[in-house]
Amino acid sequence: MTPRFDTIIAFVRVAETGSFSEAARRLGLSKSMISRQVSALEADLGVRLLHRTTRSLSPTEAGRAYLERCQRILADLDEANLLVSHLQAVPRGRLRVSAPLSFGIGHLSACLPGFLERYPEIELEMGFTDRHVDLVEEGWDLAVRIGRLADSSLIVRRLAPVRRMAAASPAYLERRGTPRRPEELSAHDCLTHGGRVQSEWRFTGDDGKPVQVEVRGRFHADNGDVLRDMALAGLGVVLLPSFFLGDDIRAGRLVPLLEAYVPLDSSLNAVYPHGRHLSPKVRAFVDHLATSFGPEPYWDRGLAESAAG
Structure with missing residues (x-):
């Protein structure tokens, strides 16, 4: 028997949040409804997907494998929806961006008014921190990062060289x-x-x-x-x-x-999950940063002459 789509979504949200209550809040359903949907999914598949105790909730080995595949499927579906929706043409909605503290205050903040003026239907939330945030886990759309980046599952777009x-x-x-x-x-x-x-x-x-x-x-x-x-x-x-x-x-x-x-091996980068790369609001913000800072950053102008002098 093929599981119902709503039970799959319920399982993914529970596994991602580690909480039936939080999954219910995000989906706008009752906690008992979410619990019944996950139980129905396990019954359809004939396998236990979650370890449940009074204090913790975590995927089983089978649950982790199923979660990874379901997340990819849902991300592909989101991209397909964006591709044919009006959102693909008009950047709008809430955009959450994480950036380094000093660079964010000293340079990034200066280019934000122009972005908001150009895209009046975007609500922008900036988080300035030097902590390495987990984009997927913490719900950020993208991050601005500096330096050589380790291999990861994130998409990386180089914005400008960093000397x-x-x-x-x-x-x-x-x-x-x-x-x-x-x-x-x-x-x-x-x-x-x-x-x-x-x-x-x-x-x-x-x-x-x-x-x-x-x-x-x-x-x-x-x-x-x-x-x-x-x-x-x-x-x-x-x-x-x-x-x-x-x-x-x-x-x-x-x-x-x-x-x-x-x-000269460092760079200013925008990084974001694969599921965001077709989002018009993410693409608009990344393009704005690339235009504002690269390929020759304004902060490097005149440095060669100063050094020679």
Whole structure:
């Protein structure tokens, strides 16, 4: 017997949320109705899909395999519906976007008014955090992420190159000297990301191959703006994306270092689940970011001339 479609949807929502109550809320049904639908599905299939205890709810091995296949089917159905609906032509609805805190405040927020003005039927919710959010689990439509991304099931669209730079204040360099090669950083105070006393910074060697350099320092932070402030105060050498440092380098408040050795392998990216790639609101937002930042980011303008000078 082929299971009814409503029982499949009920099972997927219960498995995704880990709760009959939350699944019922999302589907606009009673908890008892959701429970009966999942039980009916298990009876139709002749297999138990969920482990149920008084404190927890989780898919069985068969339930996990069935959930994965059902999620793909539902995502394909959503895409098919979008393809033939009016939503495909007119971006509208609620759009939830996660972005890094410093980049979001310093650069991303400036391009949001233009997006909202162009698409008046979109309601935009931004979440600024440096935490790596789970898009599917937490219900985000897409995320803006910086750096080299690990392989995943998400779609990645590269928006712009992100140039990393090593820099220090003129006062620090006058006091401690200017490093000419990455290995010389071992004799310098380095301002590192995170809470580790010792960190590894990546550079490119004379032979073009990547090299790891161990650096140490007395100050560590998990925020690029704070590390930049410490560099401006003359407390050490910093390695950060150029969107943190560009204005200070152009103004002479910071001096770029080791430019020939810093690899150009990072990027600004939009990432989103496969089920979102036909969504007009997601596509409109990603296109807007690509136009605003790439392929040559405005924060890099004039840096080469500043360094040469």
